[in-house]
Amino acid sequence: MGARFRAQNAHASLAEVSITLGRIVWAQGNTAAAYAALTEALRLASAVGPRLVVAVALEGLASLVVTQGHVELATKLLAAAARLRVEMGTPAPPVAQAAVEQALATCRSALGDDVFAAVWGAGAGTAA
Numbered sequence: 001m002g003a004r005f006r007a008q009n010a011h012a013s014l015a016e017v018s019i020t021l022g023r024i025v026w027a028q029g030n031t032a033a034a035y036a037a038l039t040e041a042l043r044l045a046s047a048v049g050p051r052l053v054v055a056v057a058l059e060g061l062a063s064l065v066v067t068q069g070h071v072e073l074a075t076k077l078l079a080a081a082a083r084l085r086v087e088m089g090t091p092a093p094p095v096a097q098a099a100v101e102q103a104l105a106t107c108r109s110a111l112g113d114d115v116f117a118a119v120w121g122a123g124a125g126t127a128a
Contacts, residue, residue, distance in 0.1 A: 015044035015053050019060055026064060034064055055084040059092065059100055066103045071110040072119050074103055079123030 022037035042057040062077035078100065085091055092100050108116045 012045065012048055012050060012053060015041045015048075015057065018044065019053070019057055022060055022064070031064065031068065035061070038064060051084055051088055052090060055081040055088075055090070055092075056096070058084070059096060059103075063099045063103045066106050071107045075107040075111065075116060075119040076123030078104060078107070079120045080125075083124045 018037045018041035022034045022041060025037060026034035038057060038061040042054065042061060045051075045053040045057050058077045058081035062074040062081065065077070066074035081100075091097075107119075111119060
């Protein structure tokens with residue numbers, strides 16, 4: 001199916017499919033394939049939009065990398081997604097909110113409040 005989307009230059013649709021694929025293979029325990037699919041989704045969505053898909057890809061990638069111990073990266077990804085959602089006026093849907101909140105809690109706990117705030121600011125583009 002990805003080839004069909006590529007042939008039609010339907011990169012936004014391919015990004016959405018890549019997000020879904022990433023979630024599926026992650027649920028199956030294949031974190032490497034999930035990372036590849038989610039980073040591909042982020043690359044595609046960042047290039048052509050829509051911005052909502054960028055936010056979803058950032059959140060998915062953050063939820064994955066935090067489980068691998070990459071809490072600073074996860075924090076930056078979540079901050080960037082949050083900034084986009086605020087700009088768009090589009091909060092995370094309830095079905096996704098629990099995963100986002102879990103990732104945030106893990107990041108804050110691992111980094112501590114001060115470091116978390118500094119890393120969040122860097123990810124959101126608000127660092128001093």
